[in-house]
Amino acid sequence: MEYAIRLEQQTGHPLAVVRRRASRAQFPQVVPDACGTVWKVVRAQQIPGAGRHVAVYLDNVVNLEVGVEVEATFGGHGEVIRSATPAGLVASTTHYGPYGQLAQAHQALQEWCRKNGHAMLGPCWEIYGHWQDAWNTDPTQIVTEVCCLLKAS
Template structure:
């Protein structure tokens, strides 16, 4: 798959998340379970305006925040805490296909940043498209947006 990398200015987005640490091979289990924990807390508190699932990768050890985008602030509920995506310039692309192939989108962004002199700054994240029944029949329709905060070249 060929990726179209974009440079955008991203406004921070409020989140409700749980914090986890996982190994690469555990992500396919940890992320959905964590999203379920967050949704249960949001439903229990009657929070409206919740959006897509998100995973924020805080470091190379795969310490992460997993949860849901929100339209506004969230006070927290037990292990579900408020957070936000970083604001500022990002390199971003959309991955179409199974989650197990997301590494290709990450690699494309990293290569693009290196080739264009952009410095990586801070955690990266993935925003998962809303689930659709067609994805069961055709996983190539699954969409995931990948973001890396950067300092643009020459800044």
């Protein structure tokens, strides 16, 4: 798959998240479970403006925050806390296809940064498109934004 890379300044978007630690092999279980935990709180607390699911990979040790976009700063409830996507210079791309192939998008970002002289700072994140029933029959249409914070030049 060919990826178009975008470079932009981002201010960060408010999130409601849970923090987890998981190996890459555990992601397919941990990320959906964590999203479910956050959505239960979002519904119970009637948090307005809840948006797409997000997973922020904070480091190479695989500490992550998983949750949902919110319209404004969220005060927290139990293990669900406020956070935000990283702010600063960001490289991003759109991945179309099954979640199991997201590593290709991350690799494309890494290669683009290497070729274009941009240093990755560490936090990378995925923003998952709102689920469409058609994706059950055609997973090539699943849309995920893959982003990575860069060192400002």
